[in-house]
Amino acid sequence: MQKRQLLAIALGATAALALAGCSSGASGDDGRIRVVASTNVYGDIATTIAGDAVDVTSLMKDPAQDPHSFEASAQSQLAVSKADILIENGGGYDDFMDTLRTGAKNDAATVLNVVDISGKKPVDGELNEHVWYDVPTIGRLTDALVTALSKADPAQKATFEKNAAAFTTGLDALEKREAELKAKYAGEGVAITEPVPLYLLDAIGLDNRTPEKFSEAIESGNDVSPVVLQETLRLFTDRQVRLLAYNEQTSGAETTRVLAAAKQADIPVVPVTETLPSGKDYLSWMNANLDAVAGALAK
Template identity: 60%
Template sequence: MQNRRLLALPLVAGAAALALSGCATSSASGDASGDGTVRIVASTNVYGSIAQEIGGDDVEVTSILDDPSQDPHSFESSAKTQLAVSKADLLIENGGGYDDFMTTLAKASNTTADTINVVELSGLDQGGDAEFNEHVFYDYPTMVKLVADLEQRLTKLDSAHADTFERNAKTLTTKLDDLESQTAAAKEKVDGEEVSYTEPVPGYLFDAMGLDNVTPEAFAEAIEEGDDVPPAALNDTLKLFTGKQVRLLAVNEQTSSPETEQVQKAAEQADIPVVGVTETLPKGEDYVSWQQANIDEITGALAK
């Protein structure tokens, strides 16, 4: 499903583009500022965290969406974000229609920096009639691919610190492999258990754990697109909880609507665990600690 609310809101880029029209564009030299620091701009702090962990002190990372209290579907650009993009040596976007504001910012700044499109890197979007879940940051094999790609690109931009990038990438990959091992172990215990979510944010994590999401597609799609939920889809979703048909409900903590509140209330009244998920990192967390908390909360809820 394409998260159109995140990308469809108008960017406040016109004035910013005019203000920055005299700014120098970035190059792929890894030294856009002349101080030897590789500058990376990521669409969200999810990707910013991964880039920082690999680059360490030898990179400067700007995450455009980095406020855990911010609705990630309500982004507006500013002169500050436009300036960061104009000076970047490398851009990281989710892709898949999730953060098209990155393309708008890049065009407005005339940057020549390379862009990592994580959806394209993942290889998960096979086309076809099924709606694609663009929340690939919940897919650990994709994050392993991203780490490898970042290591190669940073080495090309700053070969003097290649050993650091390689060491940091290896350490992070080991941690990601551990997350994969945990989901595989969980699958042996909960494979086939039926669950629900308000939006497909944790879909790839559910799949890795063998969980069967039974949320009516019309409900989740309407919530994700910011549309009115068809009455029949809402009724069918509520029945999952009144009939105690699912083991847990995952709720996107960064968005809310009367329908999601109604569904959450129904789950709580039925004593079905409600698990909160997010699209950006909570304050003080890095990617691995964030996902570890997600795994722990889901497995804990299923153990009840």
């Protein structure tokens, strides 16, 4: 997948004033570990594992906001300047985190880059950076978080390990559900508007039949050629797919037409998001996604 250049940074002189006099990479006066995550997905996971031992700041957290239009603020850089642990997605998704850390001069913070932790490499020069939809990657992140948190607060290592074990049990249950769905539906055709949920769909063994040029154009914010758009629309009129996974946080003329085509053909639509929906934690969110996919495939 083509990497996004998706997030602008608006800091300016206000950030310099906000940073004046603050120290870098130090825990708060109450002894709690300061974690800054690029999105509330990783912020939620950090809170689940660390519990009351952390203060978590998630920079992208509005489920109604298009992540492509996110702008880091002076408050974002101030939070980064004080962080003990920084969690970034990597893979070109949230390069603003490195820019913020450089501007904050916080070299003491432990940086957890989830794409690096995943071990995933580009294929033909392209990488699907949406690794939070890959359950094994979240398992590796959990281990890395326990290590980083235990280093920051050795006295609570046992608590971190206990919380991580409970969370890992939930991850194992997700993988079991994916395997069950794969045994039943492997090879069924699906369509997407963007590569956001592909790791989850791949784990179920589903066949993404969306023209690559369509999803690449949408992800990059480019126009879709008329030929590619018509090829994509035929997936629904010819009933070549069982569902459409639709990114609710980004939309445009082409994705709106694809959504309308799916609905007109009575193809189930599975909404997906890039940040954690309100009222959900990571495990309940992924279970809801699997529920939606299973429900669509059963129709």
